[in-house]
Amino acid sequence: MATRLILVKADGSVSIHADDRAYKPLNWMSPPCTFAELSAPADAHPDAEPVTALWEVRGRDGDTLQIAIGEVFSDSSHDLGIDPGLRKDGVEAHLQALLAEHPAALRPGLTLVRREHPTPIGPVDLLCRDAAGGYVAVEIKRRGEIDGVEQLTRYLELLRRDPLLGPVDGVFAAQQIKPQARVLALDRGITCVTIDYDALRGLDKADERLF
Amino acid sequence: MATRLILVKADGSVSIHADDRAYKPLNWMSPPCTFAELSAPADAHPDAEPVTALWEVRGRDGDTLQIAIGEVFSDSSHDLGIDPGLRKDGVEAHLQALLAEHPAALRPGLTLVRREHPTPIGPVDLLCRDAAGGYVAVEIKRRGEIDGVEQLTRYLELLRRDPLLGPVDGVFAAQQIKPQARVLALDRGITCVTIDYDALRGLDKADERLF
DNA sequence: ATATGCATCTCGCAG
DNA sequence: CTGCGAGGTGCATAT
Numbered sequence: 001m002a003t004r005l006i007l008v009k010a011d012g013s014v015s016i017h018a019d020d021r022a023y024k025p026l027n028w029m030s031p032p033c034t035f036a037e038l039s040a041p042a043d044a045h046p047d048a049e050p051v052t053a054l055w056e057v058r059g060r061d062g063d064t065l066q067i068a069i070g071e072v073f074s075d076s077s078h079d080l081g082i083d084p085g086l087r088k089d090g091v092e093a094h095l096q097a098l099l100a101e102h103p104a105a106l107r108p109g110l111t112l113v114r115r116e117h118p119t120p121i122g123p124v125d126l127l128c129r130d131a132a133g134g135y136v137a138v139e140i141k142r143r144g145e146i147d148g149v150e151q152l153t154r155y156l157e158l159l160r161r162d163p164l165l166g167p168v169d170g171v172f173a174a175q176q177i178k179p180q181a182r183v184l185a186l187d188r189g190i191t192c193v194t195i196d197y198d199a200l201r202g203l204d205k206a207d208e209r210l211f
Numbered sequence: 212m213a214t215r216l217i218l219v220k221a222d223g224s225v226s227i228h229a230d231d232r233a234y235k236p237l238n239w240m241s242p243p244c245t246f247a248e249l250s251a252p253a254d255a256h257p258d259a260e261p262v263t264a265l266w267e268v269r270g271r272d273g274d275t276l277q278i279a280i281g282e283v284f285s286d287s288s289h290d291l292g293i294d295p296g297l298r299k300d301g302v303e304a305h306l307q308a309l310l311a312e313h314p315a316a317l318r319p320g321l322t323l324v325r326r327e328h329p330t331p332i333g334p335v336d337l338l339c340r341d342a343a344g345g346y347v348a349v350e351i352k353r354r355g356e357i358d359g360v361e362q363l364t365r366y367l368e369l370l371r372r373d374p375l376l377g378p379v380d381g382v383f384a385a386q387q388i389k390p391q392a393r394v395l396a397l398d399r400g401i402t403c404v405t406i407d408y409d410a411l412r413g414l415d416k417a418d419e420r421l422f
Numbered sequence: 423a424t425a426t427g428c429a430t431c432t433c434g435c436a437g
Numbered sequence: 438c439t440g441c442g443a444g445g446t447g448c449a450t451a452t
Contacts, residue, residue: 001295002291002292002294002295003289003290003291003292004291004294005218005289005291007216007228007234009228009230009231009232009233010230010231011230011231011232011233013233013234015233015234017218017220018291018294018297019220019221019222019291019292019294020220020221020222020294021220021222021432021433022220022222022224022226022239022241022242022432022433023218023224023226023234023235023236023239023241023432024234024431024432024433024446025234026294026297027297027445028233028234028445029445030233030234030445030447031233059445061445063445073289074287074289076285076287078214078216078284078285079214080213080214080215080216080229080230081213081214081230083213083215083229083230083231083237084212084213086237086238088430091428091429092427092428092429093428122426122427141428142428142429142430143429145441146332146441147358147361147427150361151427178440178441179440180332180440180441183332184332232447232448233447233448234447235431235446235447235448238430239430240430241430241431241432270430274430299445301445302443302444302445303442303443303444304443333441333442352443353443353444353445354444354445356425357425357426362442389424389425390425391425391426423452424451424452425450425451425452426449426450426451426452427448427449427450427451428447428448428449428450429446429447429448431444431446431447431448432443432444432446433442433443433444433446434441434442434443434444435440435441435442435443436439436440436441437438437439437440437441
């Protein structure tokens with residue numbers, strides 16, 4: 001038993017918050033879920049704090065979350081209406097767009113062949129050619145971790161099976177690259193490039209001024 | 212402007228919730244952060260809804276979150292006190308502990324060499340030996356997905372470079388294994404084992420009774 | 423409905 | 438403090 005905040009949203013989710021852990025609840029049930037009040041809660045131990053209500057929230061896979069309520073300090077309900085939504089900036093998609101405009105920022109002489117070049121196991125962020133005409137596959141992340149290196153490795157493996165392309169170089173580009181990811185990349189002959197987002201955006205702005 | 216829930220926690224975090232997205236806020240600032248009310252909010256557009264207050268939340272890296280408040284429908288504050296905390300059951304650590312006690316549940320004749328056996332790129336969950344004396348590396352997940360297979364593959368690659376160990380088998384153990392992960396594992400010669408947590412715990416309880 | 427990839431992920435642990 | 442792995446991750450998108 002503890003004083004906690006229970007948040008029931010219109011989407012059907014239920015969250016139980018303590019006064020810490022940032023935005024993450026102690027426990028929760030994601031929608032879709034159904035909500036029921038179990039009748040006549042019986043206290044197992046007479047010494048325990050009395051339970052005045054018992055809620056059961058049932059999730060889609062049959063998981064249940066039971067909430068035993070002792071005392072209610074505050075209970076309010078509000079209709080929030082339709083939300084106008086939220087727009088974000090600076091995510092991976094923007095990095096990809098900027099680098100597609102300025103591939104030479106990754107390696108001098110690099111030119112873009114296409115964005116989201118398809119392979120059987122998913123699209124490569126950028127496919128480029130270097131000054132010598134060789135193909136270069138680029139994987140872009142906001143934060144470069146091992147997963148990204150694995151992803152690029154799989155793409156390279158498939159691209160290199162394509163006789164039309166010939167040898168394919170790999171470039172792993174991110175605003176920040178974790179040491180372990182860097183080690184793994186180098187071990188696999190993949191070049192790491194850390195990106196300065198603001199500088200790149202500046203480059204883009206300068207470009208616009210020229211035309 | 213929209214009707215939203217603003218949650219300010221004792222840990223200093225601020226979250227802004229819409230009436231959907233399960234427990235995730237539309238926007239937030241994680242602790243540690245400081246909270247200030249900017250004075251005299253000026254409305255840029257006379258037609259816009261009036262802003263009666265303007266909050267600025269500043270994060271550790273200098274990020275700021277500004278909250279413009281029009282009308283307050285409800286405002287309440289509660290002292291939640293110290294939280295007794297939350298104990299979880301059935302997470303990967305428990306699975307690992309149980310399997311370390313009962314490695315033969317993975318494959319008959321298997322015995323434990325050590326838990327968290329170190330490699331240059333991280334620890335292998337379990338290192339075991341089979342009846343024939345050969346080494347077996349075990350990766351344990353609650354939910355087996357492709358990432359886990361990749362992880363085990365990396366460990367195996369490194370362990371197999373160690374001449375002291377000789378050939379090393381791989382076992383991928385999880386309560387639930389996704390079809391694609393299973394296909395990838397089999398393609399790489401890795402054995403998949405789905406674990407019945409309750410049965411394993413029963414095995415453990417039975418063991419305790421013997422001593 | 424399911425698989426894949428991103429995220430201001432958050433959180434806990436261990437060096 | 439930092440890095441890294443786990444999470445009932447959540448969430449959007451493409452298939």
